[in-house]
Amino acid sequence: MRLYLLALNPTDSVTRGFLPAAARLGLDVTVLTDHVEAHQRAYTGAEFTCEVVECDVQDFREVIGLISQRHTPAAVFSNSDHLQTQTALAAEYFGLAGKDWKAALRAKNKGELRRHLAECGLDAVESAELAPGQDPNGLTPSFPCIVKPREGVASEDVTLVADSTELAQRVKEIQQRRPDATLVVEEFLAGELCTLETLGDGRTRHVLGGFRTRLSPPPDFIEEVLTFTPAHPRPVVDQVLAQLDALGVGLGACHTEFVLQPDGRARIIEVNYRAIGDQCDLMLAEILGIPYFELVLRAHLGEELPADLGARRDQRARHERVCAERAGTLTAAPEPHYERRADGVTLSYRPVREVGARHELYRTNRDYLGIVWAVGPDQDVVDGAVAAFIAANRWEITS
Known part of the structure; x- marks a missing residue:
């Protein structure tokens, strides 16, 4: 085949x-x-x-x-x-077997995602689009608000703005970098950033758990640390799944980012209709103890997934990204492709940037130098394993 x-x-x-x-x-x-x-x-x-x-x-x-x-x-x-x-x-x-192309488009197009969820009566987020080169002066958003590319990824050119002057400045900067991009200006959804990881075959959908995400300080939104949670509260999961159903998401892997607000309301930030990235999917397979990637492919081959995937629920994990703090050339870093299994803990390190590579400071996920993750039965233990690895190694950038 x-x-x-x-x-x-x-x-x-x-x-x-x-x-x-x-x-x-x-x-x-x-x-x-x-x-x-x-x-x-x-x-x-x-x-x-x-x-x-x-x-x-x-x-x-x-x-x-x-x-x-x-x-x-x-x-x-x-x-x-x-x-x-x-x-x-x-x-x-x-x-x-394949995804509904309309669902795939809704997930990718952040403006269409907002409109569709509002039309379905599930969540109305204040949102407007700016065509390429369009001046934002005609917009009257509630501040603070978010500016981001409509089809963007990896936190690139996503920024929090405080007022109309800052909005005009940030839009101009993004348009200079992305002259052909449509931008979205939308309501800032405050709360704890979380994810929900799902896997379906078009008939049955499995909820695999999720992550809680620590972000860099505003105005940027760089994902720095993710910790695994086997199960978000059921009412929270139900809210997210209802929105995924409305969007038409059902086949294969889906990585959904949402904000959990103090009143228990789950509000979607974006739907990534694919497996979670930056090695979190590799870590997820280790956490759950299932052939995750094979299962995703089987769904796309039209096979029916098992009613019970046999996923473990007793593991915890920490996934931390080492980020560049300034522009320059990476001149020192740990040996690539480190992996250790000891005392029930799996620790993995993979570089993102090669030694000798020169980069600007992007204030996005492109600033990652390397990724460290650990999986084990206790959160404090895996947190400690990641912290110890980072403390024992150095990443050096020279101008």
Whole structure:
């Protein structure tokens, strides 16, 4: 059976998660991408084999045309935020299991997400869109408010603004960096940032747990630390699931970010209709003790998932990102790809930035230097394991 996997740049989720899982399932894999050389480098020496084919993956017509000329597909899949709608349309064209393309579009388009939830009577968030180059002077939002790209990812160009002067300044700065981007100006939803991780086959949906997220100080929204919670309160989960149902989310993995307000109200920040990233999906598989990536692929092959996944509920985890604090060249960092299992705790470290690489300070997730995570039966123990690793190592940036 042939799996077509659509991708932009290589990610740990694909290289260390989905492609090894596809090999374990006995699937033949064709990676369609517009970053062929990067993928070929990423797969050098890998435990799996796959073919990598050049394709304009952001155009569903090109994807369909290319697949039509090659091996018959058993599944068309992507874990990219940017490619869910294209992947869903291609899967539908070939009569395969796939996401509803309308749900994929609603999840990606933050303006459409807000409008749809409001029309369904589930949550009305004050929100407006700015076309590329449009001046925000005509807007009268309630302050403070959030400015962000309508189809953005990874906290890039997401900022909190206090007044109309700051709004105009931040919009101008973002438009200079993203001249073709539509921006969203929306109500600031205060509260604790949480996630809900789900997995479905289009008939049954499993709630896998979630994370509580510590963010950097405002005005930026860099995710610094995530801690696992096996179960949010049931009323909170029900609120989030009702909104996912309204959006049409059902097949495969979904990573939903929401704010939990003091009155118990759960308000969605964004819906990422794919597996959680930045190695949290690798950690999630360890936490739950299930073949997570295989299960996601099985759902996209049209298989019915087990009623009970056999997931563990006795593990805790901490996922911490080491961030650059200034621009410059990374000249010292721990040895890459460290992993240790001892005393019931799994500790993993993976670099995000290579030694010798020079970067500006972005004030986004692109400032990550490396990611440390630990899984074990006690929260204090895993917190201590991560803290000890960070304290024992150094990341040095020189101008």
